Amino acid sequence: xxxxxxxxxxxxxxxxxxxxxxxxxxxxxxxxxxxxxxxxxxxxxxxxxxxxxxxxxxxxxxxxxxxxxxxxxxxxxxxxxxxxxxxxxxxxxxxxxxxxxxxxxxxxxxxxxxx
Amino acid sequence: xxxxxxxxxxxxxxxxxxxxxxxxxxxxxxxxxxxxxxxxxxxxxxxxxxxxxxxxxxxxxxxxxxxxxxxxxxxxxxxxxxxxxxxxxxxxxxxxxxxxxxxxxxxxxxxx
Numbered sequence: 001x002x003x004x005x006x007x008x009x010x011x012x013x014x015x016x017x018x019x020x021x022x023x024x025x026x027x028x029x030x031x032x033x034x035x036x037x038x039x040x041x042x043x044x045x046x047x048x049x050x051x052x053x054x055x056x057x058x059x060x061x062x063x064x065x066x067x068x069x070x071x072x073x074x075x076x077x078x079x080x081x082x083x084x085x086x087x088x089x090x091x092x093x094x095x096x097x098x099x100x101x102x103x104x105x106x107x108x109x110x111x112x113x114x115x
Numbered sequence: 116x117x118x119x120x121x122x123x124x125x126x127x128x129x130x131x132x133x134x135x136x137x138x139x140x141x142x143x144x145x146x147x148x149x150x151x152x153x154x155x156x157x158x159x160x161x162x163x164x165x166x167x168x169x170x171x172x173x174x175x176x177x178x179x180x181x182x183x184x185x186x187x188x189x190x191x192x193x194x195x196x197x198x199x200x201x202x203x204x205x206x207x208x209x210x211x212x213x214x215x216x217x218x219x220x221x222x223x224x225x226x227x
Contacts, residue, residue: 004158031213042204043159043217058214090158094213103149104215106158 003027004107006091012113019078021110023091030096032074033104034058034066037088049074050096081114088112125222128199134192136221138205141186145207149215150179150190154201162190162203192223200225 007022025032033048035058045058047066055066063085067075074093078085088111092104128134140148146167151159163174165181165188172179178191188205202222206215 033214040219042219043206043215045214045216048214092158096213103161103164104213105161106151108156108158 004091004093004105006089006107006110008110009108010111010113012115013078013081014115015082017078017081017114019081019112019114021076021078021089021091021112023074023076023093023107024072025074025091025093025105026072027093027095027105028071029093029105030071031094031104032068033092033094034064034074034076035090035092036060036085037090037109043090046076081112083114086112086114124219125224127224127226128195129226130195130197132195134190134195134199134223136190136192136203136205136223138188138190138218139186140188140205140207142207142209142216143183143186144209145216147208148179148181148188149206149208150177150188151204151206151217152199152201153204153220159204195223195225197225197227199223 004025034046035043037043044060046064049055049068065077088109090109091107094104149164150162152162153159163179165172165179170181176193180189202220204220206217
């Protein structure tokens, strides 16, 4: 089974803190994604990566950055956390499009609260 | 921008009945569609997918129907069970890449 893990299930930070959210997948997937999920807004794509050291902006990249130094790990960084970044953060991974497994597989999520 | 949406935010279903969850999409270039199930406190879980060259696909107790003419997607769950209570999301992908655009979700409540 595909396994996507996230470093924390719950996280509480203060405004202005630097926050790291880590995601690891064990299926040698090429693609990794970070989303945030808010009530009534569904899942919104923050950043994604098609390969090591590659990153692409999603629909709402402002206030976030990412790092992909190894294939299995994709980190989301909040340089200076703000209260409007309180949300559920979901990581996902998939194989490249056109392969048999281009479905995205999700981790359990990290619920971040910024005070 | 283009989006994927849902008609009903909450669906109450009697245990044993069939459920139908609907989704409208606006991007005619989309060629891949997925349904996810998200239980409380968990990440979305893949249920079933369909490509645009098909109009129906069946899985275990689930069927996805795609009507490209009216840009409509539906998920049918047969003999709904209490374990089916969750939020269901549809998502679409354009031909050029692997990015998904998600709908807002429909909550399914199964009544005993």
